[in-house]
Amino acid sequence: MSDTQPNLSAAMSPSKLDSIGEASISCSQQENGFINSFSLFSEKAVDELLQSPVQGTDEHLIEFSEAMRTVAKALRRAAEGKASAQAEAAEWRRKYELERARNLQLEPKEQLPGQHGDDAIIENLINQNNKANGKFLNCCGRNGICSHEVLRDGEPDSDSKMVRKASFKLSWCCKGEQSDQHKHDIVSFERGNITTAERSSKQISLKWESDPQTVLVMTKPNSISVRILCTEMVRWLREQKNMKIYVEPRVREELLTESSYFNFVQTWKDAKEVLLLHTKVDLVVTLGGDGTVLWAASMFKGPVPPVVPFSLGSLGFMTPFHTENYRECLNQVLKGPISITLRHRLQCLVIRDAAKNEYETEEPILVLNEVTIDRGISSYLTNLECYCDNSFVTCVQGDGLILSTTSGSTAYSLAAGGSMVHPQVPGILFTPICPHSLSFRPLILPEHVTLRVQVPYNSRGHAWASFDGKDRKQLAAGDALVCSMAPWPVPTACQVDSTGDFLRSIHEGLHWNLRKTQSFDGPRES
Numbered sequence: 001m002s003d004t005q006p007n008l009s010a011a012m013s014p015s016k017l018d019s020i021g022e023a024s025i026s027c028s029q030q031e032n033g034f035i036n037s038f039s040l041f042s043e044k045a046v047d048e049l050l051q052s053p054v055q056g057t058d059e060h061l062i063e064f065s066e067a068m069r070t071v072a073k074a075l076r077r078a079a080e081g082k083a084s085a086q087a088e089a090a091e092w093r094r095k096y097e098l099e100r101a102r103n104l105q106l107e108p109k110e111q112l113p114g115q116h117g118d119d120a121i122i123e124n125l126i127n128q129n130n131k132a133n134g135k136f137l138n139c140c141g142r143n144g145i146c147s148h149e150v151l152r153d154g155e156p157d158s159d160s161k162m163v164r165k166a167s168f169k170l171s172w173c174c175k176g177e178q179s180d181q182h183k184h185d186i187v188s189f190e191r192g193n194i195t196t197a198e199r200s201s202k203q204i205s206l207k208w209e210s211d212p213q214t215v216l217v218m219t220k221p222n223s224i225s226v227r228i229l230c231t232e233m234v235r236w237l238r239e240q241k242n243m244k245i246y247v248e249p250r251v252r253e254e255l256l257t258e259s260s261y262f263n264f265v266q267t268w269k270d271a272k273e274v275l276l277l278h279t280k281v282d283l284v285v286t287l288g289g290d291g292t293v294l295w296a297a298s299m300f301k302g303p304v305p306p307v308v309p310f311s312l313g314s315l316g317f318m319t320p321f322h323t324e325n326y327r328e329c330l331n332q333v334l335k336g337p338i339s340i341t342l343r344h345r346l347q348c349l350v351i352r353d354a355a356k357n358e359y360e361t362e363e364p365i366l367v368l369n370e371v372t373i374d375r376g377i378s379s380y381l382t383n384l385e386c387y388c389d390n391s392f393v394t395c396v397q398g399d400g401l402i403l404s405t406t407s408g409s410t411a412y413s414l415a416a417g418g419s420m421v422h423p424q425v426p427g428i429l430f431t432p433i434c435p436h437s438l439s440f441r442p443l444i445l446p447e448h449v450t451l452r453v454q455v456p457y458n459s460r461g462h463a464w465a466s467f468d469g470k471d472r473k474q475l476a477a478g479d480a481l482v483c484s485m486a487p488w489p490v491p492t493a494c495q496v497d498s499t500g501d502f503l504r505s506i507h508e509g510l511h512w513n514l515r516k517t518q519s520f521d522g523p524r525e526s
């Protein structure tokens with residue numbers, strides 16, 4: 001110590017020095033990334049030191065004390081900052097643990113002996129499919145749907161790292177939320193009033209809770225323009241948005257013939273991997289027409305990530321996005337919030353007469369448009385016995401029957417004389433094809449029913465079932481098709497909103513009720 005420096009120890013009593021030692025905060029270890037390699041004097045200790053009578057006070061000592069006070073203040077601020085950062089980190093950790101626990105609850109609980117990993121998950125998916133929609137309601141409550149309910153955490157990927165899907169929240173957008181029009185009660189026993197339940201006809205909004213990171217791009221085959229756009233979009237998503245990209249094996253090959261640059265693009269090897277796609281993909285982009293949306297939906301036998309359909313087809317009922325400004329559209333979707341349409345699907349089971357019990361069925365098939373039971377190549381009238389929740393409905397004699405979703409109401413069902421229905425309306429359309437009866441009008445049934453269409457034993461010919469216009473299956477006498485609403489809808493992004501997009505598609509796609517307006521010839525004399 002130089003002569004000019006004050007001897008602080010000499011100026012203070014030993015007890016004072018002890019008190020400073022006790023009050024010092026040691027932050028030499030690393031906690032949550034914060035490193036402090038020095039001991040801090042607390043401001044309180046410095047205050048105490050300055051207030052105590054110090055013998056032999058001189059100017060240097062006062063200056064030194066002031067400096068100490070300033071240093072103590074600065075250090076206190078640093079300590080406060082650190083404490084608040086630690087609290088924030090703890091809060092994030094708590095949120096993470098909570099979400100992890102929730103996801104674990106959704107993991108398959110019972111693993112049968114001999115079933116491991118993927119097999120158990122696939123089995124569980126099928127079981128989930130077979131369960132009632134009740135599970136959805138557990139989490140959704142009344143005002144929102146959590147993505148944990150729809151999409152679970154990813155499986156370990158090839159690098160053995162956990163792939164974490166972006167989480168999002170769906171909520172009802174309701175203009176008159178505050179008004180009396182939107183009662184939550186179905187029946188009020190106290191006052192004896194019956195009011196309507198809130199159903200899915202409201203606009204749904206999707207808000208990302210974490211950034212989407214993985215996108216699956218699905219494309220219509222054999223189209224040069226689609227191929228060019230796909231190449232450009234994949235490059236943009238990678239370079240500008242830093243996204244992981246999945247494509248079909250065919251598309252990966254196409255991209256690699258363009259350039260080895262596209263080596264980063266991922267795909268799948270087999271059907272098992274396809275079944276796990278929903279755990280890896282945050283978003284699906286389709287490039288094509290309605291058929292490509294149907295194709296993309298058919299890839300997901302369970303939950304479906306949000307789908308952004310770009311129009312490169314002729315009609316585009318389900319493809320509201322234009323390709324010219326795909327960058328702006330995708331920017332908006334990735335940022336959110338976006339309006340979405342939850343398109344209901346039908347779950348179809350073929351039950352063979354030869355099956356020993358009802359459970360010995362083939363794999364359930366999910367359709368977004370419709371299942372059709374028709375006469376196929378047979379020249380005989382189809383003869384189909386139809387039941388709704390075990391009540392006899394009718395016997396269809398004609399070319400066949402369409403069981404359609406409301407999204408499919410503008411497709412084959414429309415051509416067969418069915419009504420057009422807003423896609424958010426929960427219902428099943430029952431539309432005959434060329435019935436040989438003057439009075440067979442189409443029906444719309446509520447969403448909760450189970451329909452059974454049976455080929456009677458005395459039928460002259462076989463019937464054929466087809467699913468969204470694909471995968472024909474022959475139904476022999478005694479075979480039946482059982483159909484009910486599937487628990488997993490297809491969430492498609494809207495350009496405007498569900499209603500705006502629906503009306504635009506029937507105006508532009510079908511020229512619905514297009515008629516020249518009558519001229520105004522002046523008021524008529526009565």
Ligand SMILES: NC(=O)c1ccc[n+]([C@@H]2O[C@H](COP(=O)([O-])OP(=O)(O)OC[C@H]3O[C@@H](n4cnc5c(N)ncnc54)[C@H](O)[C@@H]3O)[C@@H](O)[C@H]2O)c1
Binds near residue numbers: 289294315318469
């Ligand atoms: N007579 C008919 O109208 C008829 C006959 C067979 C199949 N289809 C429909 O074709 C669908 C399969 O479509 P695809 O593109 O794979 O086959 P596809 O190439 O034969 O196209 C059928 C047409 O139906 C349109 N379409 C599909 N889904 C629609 C929807 N939800 N609303 C309005 N139009 C829609 C498509 O844009 C396309 O123009 C089937 O699900 C069925 O609904 C219609």
Ligand SMILES: Nc1ncnc2c1ncn2[C@@H]1O[C@H](COP(=O)(O)OP(=O)(O)OP(=O)(O)O)[C@@H](O)[C@H]1O
Binds near residue numbers: 218221248292313315
């Ligand atoms: N990724 C795909 N892989 C295999 N087939 C596909 C795929 N995407 C679409 N398809 C099939 O290709 C056909 C045409 O697709 P899509 O309907 O999208 O185009 P489009 O016929 O040009 O459009 P639109 O139906 O509006 O006229 C459909 O039968 C569809 O099932």
